[in-house]
Amino acid sequence: MTSGCVYSCCTSKASMAGILRRAFGLKQTLRFAKVSPPCRLLAPENNSAASCNLYVSGSGARALTTKKAEKSKSAAPERLPFSRVTEEDVEYFRSILPGRTITDPDLLESNNVDWLKSVKGSSEVLLRPQTTAEVSQILRYCNSRNLAVNPQGGNTGLVGGSVPVYDEIILSTSLMNNVLSFDGVSGILTCQAGCVLENLSLYLEERDYIMPLDLGAKGSCHIGGNVATNAGGLRLLRYGSLRGTVLGLEVVLADGRVLDCLATLRKDNTGYDLKQLFIGSEGTLGVITAVSILCPRKPVSVNVVFLGCETFEQLLKTFQLCRGMLGEILSAFEFLDSECMRLLNTHLKLPNPISDCPFYIVIETAGSDPNHDSEKLHHFLEEAMNTCVVTDGTVATEKSKIKALWSMRERVTEALTHDGFTYKYDISLPVEQIYQLVTDMRAHLGDRARSVVGYGHVGDGNLHLNITSPAKNPALLAAIEPFVYEWTATRRAASARSTAWA
Amino acid sequence: MTSGCVYSCCTSKASMAGILRRAFGLKQTLRFAKVSPPCRLLAPENNSAASCNLYVSGSGARALTTKKAEKSKSAAPERLPFSRVTEEDVEYFRSILPGRTITDPDLLESNNVDWLKSVKGSSEVLLRPQTTAEVSQILRYCNSRNLAVNPQGGNTGLVGGSVPVYDEIILSTSLMNNVLSFDGVSGILTCQAGCVLENLSLYLEERDYIMPLDLGAKGSCHIGGNVATNAGGLRLLRYGSLRGTVLGLEVVLADGRVLDCLATLRKDNTGYDLKQLFIGSEGTLGVITAVSILCPRKPVSVNVVFLGCETFEQLLKTFQLCRGMLGEILSAFEFLDSECMRLLNTHLKLPNPISDCPFYIVIETAGSDPNHDSEKLHHFLEEAMNTCVVTDGTVATEKSKIKALWSMRERVTEALTHDGFTYKYDISLPVEQIYQLVTDMRAHLGDRARSVVGYGHVGDGNLHLNITSPAKNPALLAAIEPFVYEWTATRRAASARSTAWA
DSSP, X not given: OOOOEETTOXXXXXXXXXXXXXXXOOOOEESOTTOOSOEEEEOOSSOOSSSOOOEEEEOOTTOOOOSSSOOOTTTSOOOOSOOOOOHHHHHHHHHHSTTOEEOOHHHHHHHHXXXXXXXXXXOOOEEOOOSHHHHHHHHHHHHHHTOOEEEESSSOOSSSTTSOSSSOEEEEOTXXXXXXXXXXXXXXXXXXXXXXXXXXXXXXXXXXXXXXXXXXXXXXXXXXXXXXTXXXXXXXXXXXXXXXXXXXXXXXXXXXXXXXEOOOOSOOOSSOOTHHHHTTSTTSSOXXXXXXXXXXXXXXXXXXXXXXXXXXXXXXXXXXXXXXXXXXXXXXXXXEEHHHHHHHHHHHOOOOSSOOOSEEEEEEEEESOHHXXXXXXHHHHHHHHHTTSOSEEEEEOXXXXXXHHHHHHHTHHHHHHHHSEEEEEEEEOOGGGTTHHHXXXXXXXXXXXXXXXXXXXXXXXXXXXXXXXXXXXXXXXXXXXXXXXXXXXXXXXXXOOSSEEO | OOOOEETTOOHHHHHHHHHHHHHHOOOOEESOTTOOSOEEEEOOSXXXXXXXXXXXXXXXXXXXXXXXXXXXXXXXXXXXXXXXXXXXXXXXXXXXXXXXXXXXXXXXXXXXXXTTSOOBOOOOOEEOOOSHHHHHHHHHHHHHHTOOEEEESXXXXXXXXXXXXXXXXXXXXXXXXXXXXXETTTTEEEEETTOBHHHHHHHHHTTTBOOSOOOGXXXXXXXXXXXXTTOOOTTHHHHOOHHHHEEEEEEEOTTSOEEEEOOOOSOOOSSOOTHHHHTTSTTSSOEEEEEEEEOOBOOSEEEEEEEEESSHHHHHHHHHHHHHHHGGGEEEEXXXXXXXXXXXXXXXXXXXXXXXXXXXXXXXXXXXXXXXHXXXXXXXXXXXXXXXXXXXXXXXXXXXXXXXXXXXXXXXHHHHHHHSEEEEEEEEOOGGGTTHHHHHHHHHHGGGSSEEEEEEEGGGXXXXXXXXXXXXXXXXXXXXXXXXXXXXXXXXXXXXXXXXXX
């Protein structure tokens, strides 16, 4: 029970791709064995007819690599020998995407920079296809011309994976935003990859359903990007991962071929489940163009509780208590520490809804009977207070108050951006161990960091460790890494229950 | 919403493998493009060093292919040019598996025949490894010697996939039956592949957890076989598919290499999720040797309701009503038709617990508060009776009565074996369409069949169509197939939302 993984570490993805190559004779080439999480799909150098060639590149998570910027060898890979976009290429794109081939640098600006403004590309062409056929045409052409392509969804990613490293063509899914079908009996939604998560939620709410995932970036993120990164979000505890709820995918491969796995069956055991390879593959195997997903019924009753705890041990005890007493209506169990609260107060002027505590918990219940739910909640809170695992708390049943309590958790990322340059890590560990890393990191960095905060999904054993600095700070980065990776690695059991060849 | 699939049809699996081969340059060879569901892992003809070669073979679902039996070209494939087991091979196996290398034909008998006694192999060697290292040794040796291998779990499969076609060596997981670890906080169980599902359920019940899947064959089936066939079972509606609940797998490939994806993290986004390829691949890509799985808390309160309906439309209305009113406590919604009830009465002397109806429903609720659950159930039943969607019913809250009601659904398969030779089909369709096939098949076959029955998982859109005959009957089979496949295929939308290259 001591295995662990840091998502923003690339080593495992690189070695996994190696495994795939060995196992299946994949002709995929990883150019940068030692780089980095934000992988993206680039067109291949040569066009071997028989198989699908995908070349994976990436940028250091915080590498600023514009043409003018000084290149740091440790941070950014060399530009690969892809072709440069010519006037003829742009003419071709204009012929197939009239009015949707953007070359104006001002219009391209926001697509070249990530949400955190920590990495910047220098793409000169933004393509906005509306259909799968257009995506296929684009990729087939780029493949034949050896042009690099960077697929982009809502550009809400925090690890630099959604923007170009150099001058890759940006293929945006923003105009692929149609719902293709919805079945009110089965709750199965089929839509294009560029649908914004919140728009899908609103569409479904009118039909008495909800999306099985929810996350802070819902107002901008695309469902295709959610699937490509296997986003967990705030409801994983209740509705499980996208591997279970995504029923089908349509994907365009690098050479333009369309893989149609867009099943809309609750259960489909025919053949190998190829679509699973694309869930979480971050665009390295293809561009997701459509998704079918199983949606849960909209709950009749929703409650949110905001609680305070003295220690992380008490927080874990509260989690256990709440799993037992709230049972089937528990839909989220999230946490933030007092440092997060300080940043919410300072930068966003969000007042603490309860008294000051070292740890805060956001619990959501979703059920079909308001009376039953409030009774369960009441019993749980009584028990939690009586056994002193929590010291203070407040409950919301009204929509605006629910939203206000949720914002204490959802807006931590935003508060961090106001605190300075942020080094972000997304770590999965057995839940008992997740907070120790924050404590150890704080002790390790001392006053070298401005803030060291921890928050995240207790139910999923998923910690967001964030460290801020007044400005970008290579010395601080050197103090954080490889410390964070080594710390996580030492939490692995001697038996190394990680994905590897024995 | 008209796509459909018949699991027992092989075409899609064969074409999917073709897709995999084209997509990833797999060196896999499908020898029998037009054969059949029960694929199994055979050692390769030659041993290419660089990549993993898996040759897939199979038997017609009902092909009786003993050495002595007359071979039907349409039913069984030719034996491939694999080596014959020699005395030296047996000596080697005895040296690595002393006392666990079985060659006595009487002892091998039950491993050569499937549960339905519809297909029979003629294997002369049964190997019973206890560890992953032993499985690896066996496969490495068989690969080097070009010996065919048939992995076998509980041998409870109904499509002939678990027994040899010819003289393949049987590799049984029955002695790989240890629980490796269980974490009472996270509910994550790690165990060897040969653990019997019911034993795992009992182990977990003592620890206040349950397995996320349950099925009629639980007393014999192995968890490794459940995962290899992506079994759905009776709880899929509530806890989702194995693709979401299986957190990790350990698999031995045909050449003996061990792929360790045995993660025990609730969320793990590092690298490609290779283990997904093995879930549902029916042993064609490797032998599953260990599984880690996320288990739900044991519900405090369980109720089972047995209801009767006049029409399938009313049954579907009851399903919709029950999803709304039972909400988060609904854990199963199963059905059987009056023909199933007749067979249960006739062959197993199980009396109908309610009055005679054309359709019967088994609903299970599982929750954390007995009072809340019974109140929800009461309201639902009141509404169902008042709106006349159900005509009769009975409720069980006591364990033995719950078991008795469940047996009306779980023992249909057993009742069918007493009715004659059974042709079995396992079909996924949008739930509104699933029963029409039974009606159409009945009309199509007339008195050529003894019984045509339908039962299955309404919540998953999964129908079990079974047709019996006094004895094996090629003329009847010819009347059933390709009718059943064509019927299913016509239910696909013109846009063919099936897995295929566009």
